[in-house]
Each structure stands twice: as structure tokens, then as C-alpha cells.
Amino acid sequence: MTNWVYPAGSAADGDWAVSLGTEESAVKVEGWKHTGIRVAEMTAGQRIELGSKAEERIVIPLNGSFTVQAGGEEYALGGRDSVFTGPSDVFYSGTDAAITIGTNDGGRVAIASAPAKNAYPPRLIMADEIPVELRGAGNCSRQVHNFGTPAALEADRFIVCEVLTPAGNWSSYPPHKHDVEAEGETNLEEIYYFETQVAKDSPAPAEADAMGYQRVYASDERPIDVSAEVRTGDVVLVPYGWHGPAMAAPGYDLYYLNVMAGPGPVRQWLISDDPAHGWIRQVWDEQDIDARLPFKG
Numbered sequence: 001m002t003n004w005v006y007p008a009g010s011a012a013d014g015d016w017a018v019s020l021g022t023e024e025s026a027v028k029v030e031g032w033k034h035t036g037i038r039v040a041e042m043t044a045g046q047r048i049e050l051g052s053k054a055e056e057r058i059v060i061p062l063n064g065s066f067t068v069q070a071g072g073e074e075y076a077l078g079g080r081d082s083v084f085t086g087p088s089d090v091f092y093s094g095t096d097a098a099i100t101i102g103t104n105d106g107g108r109v110a111i112a113s114a115p116a117k118n119a120y121p122p123r124l125i126m127a128d129e130i131p132v133e134l135r136g137a138g139n140c141s142r143q144v145h146n147f148g149t150p151a152a153l154e155a156d157r158f159i160v161c162e163v164l165t166p167a168g169n170w171s172s173y174p175p176h177k178h179d180v181e182a183e184g185e186t187n188l189e190e191i192y193y194f195e196t197q198v199a200k201d202s203p204a205p206a207e208a209d210a211m212g213y214q215r216v217y218a219s220d221e222r223p224i225d226v227s228a229e230v231r232t233g234d235v236v237l238v239p240y241g242w243h244g245p246a247m248a249a250p251g252y253d254l255y256y257l258n259v260m261a262g263p264g265p266v267r268q269w270l271i272s273d274d275p276a277h278g279w280i281r282q283v284w285d286e287q288d289i290d291a292r293l294p295f296k297g
Contacts, residue, residue, distance in 0.1 A: 002030050004216065004226055008233025015048050017041050018193065018235060022055070022113060029237060034261040035158060036113040037191050037235065042066075044106040052098040056116040058148050058160050059091040059099070060257065062195065064107015068093075069100040075124045079107060083195050083255040084164060085297035087130040087145045092123045095156060110193060112148070114158035114261040123153065134289050135171075140280070141290035142171035150267055158261040159188070159269050165212075165248040165255075166292045167199035172244035174277040177219045178260075178270065179240035186270045188262040190238040192246065194230040195255040202251050212254035213247040219274075230254075242274045253295075 006020065006027070013019040013026040020027060021036030036055070039062070040048055050057070059068050065079030068091045077089040093099050095116040101109060125147050133144040146152050148160025165171040178188045196210035214236045216226035224241045228234070248254035260269065273281075 004224065004237045004239070005228045006235040006237075008231065011235060015040055017233060020235060020237070021191065031239065032189065032237065034114055034189050034263065035191050035259045037193055037257070037259055038111040038113070039108065039193065039233070041108050042101075042103045042106055044104060046106070047100055047102040049100045050098065050111070052096050054096060054115060054117065055113045056095045056120070056156055056158060057093040057097070057099065058112045059093070059101060060110045060112065060162070061088045061090070062108040062110055064103055064105060064109070066107065066109055067102045069102070070097050070122055077124075078127065081297060082197070083162065084197055084253055084295050086295060087127040087132065087147070089127050090125050090130075090147050092125065092148070092153060092155065094122045095119050097122065110257055112158065112160045112257065112259040114156070114259070116156035118156040120154045120156060125153070132294060134293050136173070137284035137289055138287035139169050139290070140171070140173055140284065141166065141169055141293055143293050143295055149269070155267065157267060158259060159267065160257070160259050162255065162257045163246075164295050165246065165253065166290055167202070167248050167253050168250040169248050169290060170245040171248070171254070172246040174280050175215070175217075175242040175244040175274040176271040177240070177242050177274070178272070179219060181264045184270055185272050186262060186266060186268050187264050188260040188269065190243070191259040192236045192238065193257040194234045194236070195232040196230070197253050199251055199253050204251055208251070210252040211249055212252060213249065215245060216241050216243040218242070
């Protein structure tokens with residue numbers, strides 16, 4: 001069976017701590033066509049170049065601040081201390097754009113990508129412009145930064161967002177799928193890039209091992225069965241099938257960056273819930289949003 005789980009370091013390639021789903025990626029994933037992710041741990045003063053290609057990209061600071069040069073312009077991304085301190089400025093490159101990413105002080109940066117044909121203008125999206133959604137309720141509460149969704153960004157193919165889940169909560173729940181083009185559903189492959197941290201004010205010792213879990217299972221005859229323990233730098237690919245929950249273990253907060261795109265004619269996130277578990281949405285009307293949300297600096 002194709003490998004869908006990539007622990008930190010297993011998809012490294014040159015300057016990239018993670019490089020998956022692009023033509024240049026050293027790790028080839030059979031059948032993976034529509035989305036890519038790169039993550040770099042950059043040192044102070046370092047610059048990384050990505051040449052012009054028929055793909056669109058979003059540059060997302062995970063920690064630290066960055067600049068992006070594209071089309072003769074330079075864009076400053078204010079960044080953040082960590083993914084758990086709220087949204088960051090992000091930069092959408094448009095299609096066929098060469099970009100150079102730089103940093104004065106160092107940090108970690110992600111680039112979400114998707115093969116694309118149609119041109120849309122580059123855009124710097126400031127942190128205070130990013131729609132912040134509090135989704136679910138009770139122990140299914142989570143925080144979503146919708147900077148690359150159709151309502152927030154004009155783009156050709158991909159849908160990109162990040163999700164933060166407080167310790168002990170479940171997100172990406174109820175289990176759902178988007179693996180066919182049908183009434184009420186779009187066919188989208190999906191990337192989950194994870195980071196974890198010890199929850200604020202936790203009495204955890206120095207050797208605490210911040211972790212979470214991700215589940216993916218078959219929705220039809222196509223085999224897939226993932227029950228993965230995840231930590232900072234890990235990636236889980238979802239080509240099809242029911243996926244969820246993404247679980248933040250007690251004591252540890254969970255973050256994931258989602259990159260979605262597919263072959264269908266419409267850039268839209270339309271899902272079907274697993275009928276065995278979709279009923280859980282009904283109880284959220286009677287529950288409050290977790291008081292630990294939103295995450296802030």
C-alpha cells in the first residue's frame with residue numbers, strides 16, 4: 001500500500017525539511033497529482049528560491065518573519081512566534097511566479113502549492129484580514145484560519161487553511177470525505193501538516209512529548225487505514241476516504257495546515273459525513289465553544 005504517513009525528516013530534500021507532492025520532491029507519492037507542501041527551517045539571512053512553474057503557492061510563516069520577492073516587488077510577512085499565537089500574514093503568489101523567500105532572523109516557513117493554469121493576481125494577506133472561525137462546540141471546538149478558502153482568496157485550484165485544536169479536543173470531526181464529484185461533494189486530495197505543543201499552564205515536565213493522532217479509513221473499495229501518532233513536522237496525506245478525528249491528546253495542543261485541491265470543475269469544499277457519526281453535529285447547538293479559544297499570543 002502507498003505510504004500516506006511521513007514522520008518528520010522522512011520527506012526532507014535539500015533546503016526543505018518537508019517536500020511532498022511537487023515534481024521536484026525527492027519522495028514520489030504514486031497517484032498524487034493536485035497538491036504539494038514544502039517546509040523549510042531557515043537560518044538568519046538565508047534565502048530560498050522557487051522558479052516559475054505552472055503552480056500557485058501560498059507562503060505561510062510558521063514561526064518567525066519573512067520577506068517574499070515576486071514580480072519585481074518585495075512583500076514583508078510579519079510572521080508570529082508560533083502557530084499557536086494566532087494568524088500570520090501570508091502571501092499568495094498567483095500562477096507561474098518565481099519567488100524568493102528570505103528571513104533576517106530565521107524561522108520556519110511553509111509553502112502550499114497546487115498545479116494551476118489560470119492566472120490570479122498576487123496578494124499579501126495581512127493577519128488582521130484573515131477570517132478566524134470557531135468551529136464545533138464542547139470538546140469538538142477548534143479554531144480555523146481561512147486565509148486560502150474560496151470566500152477569502154481568489155485562486156485557481158487550491159483551498160488552504162490552518163486549524164488549531166486545544167488539548168484534549170477532537171477536530172476534523174465528525175469523520176467526513178471529499179473523494180468523488182457528486183451532488184453535495186467535491187473530489188479533493190488533502191495534506192495535513194502537523195505541529196504540537198505542551199498546553200499553556202500545563203504542569204508537564206521538560207521531557208514531555210507533545211503529540212496528537214490522525215485517523216483515515218476507507219469509504220469505498222479503495223483501501224486505506226491510517227491511525228497515526230503525529231508530532232511537529234509530521235505529514236499525513238489523504239487521497240480519499242473518511243478522515244477524522246484529528247485528536248489533540250490531553251495536555252498537548254494540536255495544529256495542522258490543510259492543503260486541498262482536486263480535478264473537479266469547481267473550487268469548493270463540499271463534504272459528506274460518515275453516516276455513522278454525522279449525528280454528533282446536532283448536539284453542538286446545546287454546547288458552548290471551548291473557553292480556551294481563540295488561541296492568541
